[in-house]
Amino acid sequence: MRSVTEYLWFETKQRRELVNITDRVETIVSGSGIAEGMVLVSAMHITAGVFVNDHEPGLWEDIWSWLQTLAPAGPDYKHHRTGEDNGDAHLKSILVHHQVIVPITKGKLDLGPWQQIFYAEFDGQRRKRLVVKAMGE
Numbered sequence: 001m002r003s004v005t006e007y008l009w010f011e012t013k014q015r016r017e018l019v020n021i022t023d024r025v026e027t028i029v030s031g032s033g034i035a036e037g038m039v040l041v042s043a044m045h046i047t048a049g050v051f052v053n054d055h056e057p058g059l060w061e062d063i064w065s066w067l068q069t070l071a072p073a074g075p076d077y078k079h080h081r082t083g084e085d086n087g088d089a090h091l092k093s094i095l096v097h098h099q100v101i102v103p104i105t106k107g108k109l110d111l112g113p114w115q116q117i118f119y120a121e122f123d124g125q126r127r128k129r130l131v132v133k134a135m136g137e
Contacts, residue, residue, distance in 0.1 A: 003135045004032040010048075012124035016064070019119040020055055021130075025102070026109050028132045035107045037136015042099035044131055047089035047123035049096035055116040067092045089122035096120050104136055 006028050010019065021041070029039055041050050053059065070091070077087025100117065103110040111117075119130060 001037075001135060001137060002032070002034055003133060004028070004034065005131060005133045008119075008130045008132060009127060010119060010121065010124070010130065011127045012121045015121075015124050017121045017124055018060055018063070019121070020116050021119050022055075022109070022111070022116045025117050025132055029104055029109055029134050030107065032134040033107075034104055034134050034136040037104045037134065038101050039104055039109070039132060039134040040099060040101050041117055042131050042133075043093075043119065043128070045128045046098075047086055047093055047121075048128055048130075049093045049098050049120040049122070050100050050130065051096045051118055051120060052100050052102070052111070052115050053118065054114045055118075067095060070095060086123040092120075092122040104134060 008021065008024055012019070025039060025041055043050050053063075071088045073088045075088070079087035079090060102117065121128070
């Protein structure tokens, strides 16, 4: 089995931002030489996440509303006693998860017709990274 590891770096302009990374992951998979296997895409920070869904602006608004309802920004989280103000970002990360695994078939990402891979930043405006690890034959 072969594996290829690459890192993507992000420094979002906004504190909360969704970034479509499908093309970047596809480029890594294409360059890996792996025809059959899987790719792990994992945020390496506890205030960010990775998920697969549709690239549709209305859905993005729905996702932000849902996350804000479940983990609202601003309340006095116990985490804020440490001097941080990002308690909601940690909870949002748990809700969307920090990683996805996508199949590789015939050397390409094997996504459904509307599926895209997104990096979700919940406490941005500083440099963060994500690991992409393609594995297979």
